[in-house]
Amino acid sequence: MPVESGLPEFLSGYRDVERVKRVIDLIQQRTRQPWTLMEICGGQTHAIMQYGLDQLLPDEIELVHGPGCPVCVTSLALIDQGLWIAQQPDVIFTSFGDMLRVPGSNGDLFSVRAAGGQVRVVYSPMDAVKIAVANPDKRVVFFAIGFETTAPANAMAVIQAEKLGLKNFSILPANVLVPPAMHAILSSPGNRIQGFLAAGHVCAVMGYWEYPPIAERYQVPMAVTGFEPVDLLSGIYQTIDMLESGRVAVENAYPRAVTFEGNQAAQKLIFQVFEPVDRNWRGIGTIPNSGYGLRKAYQAFDAALHFDTGNIQTAESSICIAGQVLQGTKKPFECPAFGTLCTPQNPLGAPMVSSEGACAAYYLYKRGS
Numbered sequence: 393m394p395v396e397s398g399l400p401e402f403l404s405g406y407r408d409v410e411r412v413k414r415v416i417d418l419i420q421q422r423t424r425q426p427w428t429l430m431e432i433c434g435g436q437t438h439a440i441m442q443y444g445l446d447q448l449l450p451d452e453i454e455l456v457h458g459p460g461c462p463v464c465v466t467s468l469a470l471i472d473q474g475l476w477i478a479q480q481p482d483v484i485f486t487s488f489g490d491m492l493r494v495p496g497s498n499g500d501l502f503s504v505r506a507a508g509g510q511v512r513v514v515y516s517p518m519d520a521v522k523i524a525v526a527n528p529d530k531r532v533v534f535f536a537i538g539f540e541t542t543a544p545a546n547a548m549a550v551i552q553a554e555k556l557g558l559k560n561f562s563i564l565p566a567n568v569l570v571p572p573a574m575h576a577i578l579s580s581p582g583n584r585i586q587g588f589l590a591a592g593h594v595c596a597v598m599g600y601w602e603y604p605p606i607a608e609r610y611q612v613p614m615a616v617t618g619f620e621p622v623d624l625l626s627g628i629y630q631t632i633d634m635l636e637s638g639r640v641a642v643e644n645a646y647p648r649a650v651t652f653e654g655n656q657a658a659q660k661l662i663f664q665v666f667e668p669v670d671r672n673w674r675g676i677g678t679i680p681n682s683g684y685g686l687r688k689a690y691q692a693f694d695a696a697l698h699f700d701t702g703n704i705q706t707a708e709s710s711i712c713i714a715g716q717v718l719q720g721t722k723k724p725f726e727c728p729a730f731g732t733l734c735t736p737q738n739p740l741g742a743p744m745v746s747s748e749g750a751c752a753a754y755y756l757y758k759r760g761s
């Protein structure tokens with residue numbers, strides 16, 4: 393029987409208790425030694441905690457949580473730039489809701505709004521384009537955060553703004569990319585990741601053609617993994633099976649959504665508008681070619697060039713260890729501020745704010761407290 397009634401079959405089937413038990417049995421039978429896996433995506437971290445999957449796995453399997461939370465890794469400098477732009481006269485600053493409570497050096501977007509700034513939550517960058525059309529006397533800026541998943545929509549908004557001849561629309565480019573982050577994690581001296589669960593939604597857009605050279609170079613198997621309990625457990629099983637048999641490959645445990653090539657139309661849009669640039673990840677540092685910047689042909693839509701944000705001084709919390717949490721070297725409960733000085737109501741770092749943040753997941757689902 394499905395765990396939750398009223399769901400469409402394509403979802404409830406992947407939450408089915410009997411199927412979950414069967415995959416757990418398979419994992420238990422296959423696991424013979426300790427293994428450390430990283431789920432790269434913060435959405436997967438939350439799903440693992442929400443369904444208690446971490447508590448059903450054999451003790452030999454340790455899951456560590458990766459940097460796949462775009463709100464968490466957006467650099468303090470970019471957040472401070474966004475805060476500064478949002479305070480300028482005649483600006484409507486638009487953003488996904490998660491960003492509003494992310495602490496910058498001095499406050500957050502909510503505090504800018506409370507002080508009279510025009511900060512609006514949108515559900516898509518195309519909503520920001522519509523706001524620009526409706527407000528020709530305002531400068532409308534969209535905070536273009538996200539992994540490869542949001543990049544096609546960000547690119548589409550820029551193309552649409554160009555088609556409409558909008559001079560009052562721009563984006564603050566902040567997209568980050570998964571493969572360079574995998575390189576950074578696997579090549580760091582303290583790395584202990586032996587297998588990866590690759591993020592299914594990123595791979596639905598990009599495919600997984602970028603991953604075999606990484607798996608080969610670092611001798612780390614990977615499984616493309618979805619977000620429902622059976623999807624997550626299937627990805628874990630496939631990764632453990634590869635590790636136990638000494639096989640290094642990239643397997644697809646999410647074939648209903650992901651192909652090797654990915655969505656080529658979406659990739660074409662991305663590469664028309666964006667090009668890889670070095671990007672600073674909050675708490676981690678600069679990772680080469682790990683972000684998307686606007687190509688020269690579209691730089692008229694780059695808010696960072698429209699607004700002179702050169703003199704902003706950033707000041708990070710001295711307590712927050714988000715960088716170590718995001719790289720999987722520390723668990724949230726190892727942070728001295730976890731659940732005391734830092735809570736979802738009073739966050740010191742982005743991982744406690746975001747719906748994909750590991751600290752928020754540990755707090756919400758009471759792990760390690």
Ligand code: SF4
Pocket residue numbers: 711712713714717724727728729730731734735739740741742743744751
């Ligand atoms: S608990 Fe708070 S202060 Fe500690 S790492 Fe997480 S976000 Fe930073």
